[in-house]
Amino acid sequence: MSFERTQEKLKILADAAKYDVSCSSSGSKRSNKTKGLGDATGMGICHSYTEDGRCVSLLKILLTNYCIFDCAYCVTRKSNDIKRAAFQVQEVVDLTINFYRRNYIEGLFLSSGIFKSADYTMERLVAVAKKLRLEENFNGYIHLKSIPGASDELMKEAGLYADRLSVNIEIPTKEGLKLLAPEKNREDFLKPMIKVKNEIIQYKSEKNIIKSTPKFAPAGQSTQMIIGASGETDQQIMWTSNYFYKKFNLKRVYYSGYIPISYDSRLPQIGTEVPMLRENRLYQTDWLMRFYGFDVNEILNNDHQNLDLDVDPKLGWALRNLDQFPVDINKADKRMLARVPGLGMKSVYKIIEARRFRRLNWEHIQRMGVALNRAKYFLICESRDFERRDLTGIQLKSLILQNTQSKYRNSLGPQLNLFT
């Protein structure tokens, strides 16, 4: 390996890959039984953190940043005047293995610009994973980005070696995609997703019959959407997301606030602020959908197309649905408790456990670690004191904002303060 050359490539191809936000390395069950290298069981580990506070757990690079396409939102687009480079298959293998051996990373996240054709590119991505697994006996985590338009056979092979596959949908709406990536069509994104979904289903059914069925993408598939590049509403974004969760059994949808990278007039101009708070609100909404039993159209609908920036989506929903409150902490079911602003799922479980022994009052709840600054307006319990007088939604909101100002000020990246 020529270090100098590799070093230059790595700079270029890591830089180009950094806009992909997925970094999770959990959810796989690939244990090291053969005295090989690596172990990807259960929870992933963040080995480092960038200066912007995102976790570094995988070597995240592009195989190449040559691309025959010209998607406006992408640094790798054909018309962008940047340095180009391409790794050889063996180079990526060597980097991964050597970083892994030094405990820098949990594994590899490999994506690519499209050179020559979708299949040609996908073949090379698969070759890297295959080499790592078969030649290096590597059991660490591998996430491959599927290339839109790649053939079913290649997708199937990819799933045999990778832990996770993803196709980035990038633009949440058809219209946006047409505007910013006119050469691409949505079907090309969906086709590989469908293939992977079906293979996973088939694997699960065969696994029960034939024990030796090779694992297929054990950590599932994910996708990413760029937020704020194409003028879509939060409703459009989250409805798309919901569709993906339901239709393709995706494990995760990632939201990535658009970072201006070009002077293209179709896009926010360079210097426009990255919509980090909006991104955070979308993650919170995603969380409410996946773990809190909210239906997406309860939070976003034709009457309410965008999330509030000043309050989190659960509080926003509660303020628009005051008729459903107050909730009796000693009687309400789990679903309704989970809807109380300020109550996280952990608190909900604790409450349900604890109230089997006694009727709970404010002190009990507080001692369990529930922060009442928001919740108290939406709850009644074993006590005569209730916070909620007959306040309107607007009055309540300003009252809560006064009391919790500082908390909202430091709402940061997607990995922080998701849980309310």
Add this chain to the structure above:
Amino acid sequence: MPITEETYLIYDGSFEGFLTCVFEVYNLKLAQPKIIRKSAFQESFFASNLEIRTDPDKAERVWNTIKKKTTLRGKSRLYYAFLSGKVEVENLLLNYIQYALKSTSPIDSNFSNPTVLTVSQIAKSVGREKHRMEAFVRFRLTQDNIYFATIEPDFDVLPLITKHFKSRYADQKWIIYDLSRNYGIYYNLQTVETITLELPSNFDPVHTSDEFFSPDEMEFQKLWQDYFKSTNIPSRKNLKLHIQHIPKRYWKYLSEKQV
């Protein structure tokens, strides 16, 4: 007649040694026992001293009793808290054990009891550091083909991370060396053993000199540093969050932080 004055039980600092002391507390019916490791002991005029020799059988008997009296969690909390090496942690744990043995049902989650609460808090911070070490150990390849890492954790976490590294790096020789406690764990492709090293006087644990490390080692570190730099997005910079994730005291041994 039971002994009523304060008695110091002095032991070698090992967990087994500590358990042996617990055994003797019951065995000798000591009324005011104080367990203290040899390295921390200072002679006192008003107390009697007992040197306790570590006895694996006695230790095991105590441990088995504890196992019966606590939950899995309670048991591992006890061990984690012991590894904190905090001043007088032995006496706290002795209280915990005495309380557990006295009680008819497991006491591990009775957080209204100050001893139980303190033990769980200490165990939690040890657990946090265990996870951090699994993340922040940085191996460097030596000329003898051993992947070598030095660490200086606040707590004695080597026993807790052994399994993790053994299952992960099964096909390479490695050493993780705790410089502040002056011992390490060495995996020789078969088993993990405890070792102490006589480091050469000119050995610099932070910087990588080609005198000790493989010719490629520095190159890979450079690649990793470059990678670390390229993956940063300046327009999202948030140093406060960064430091919250990687406390500064760990930076010394992180290759990506050597510039």
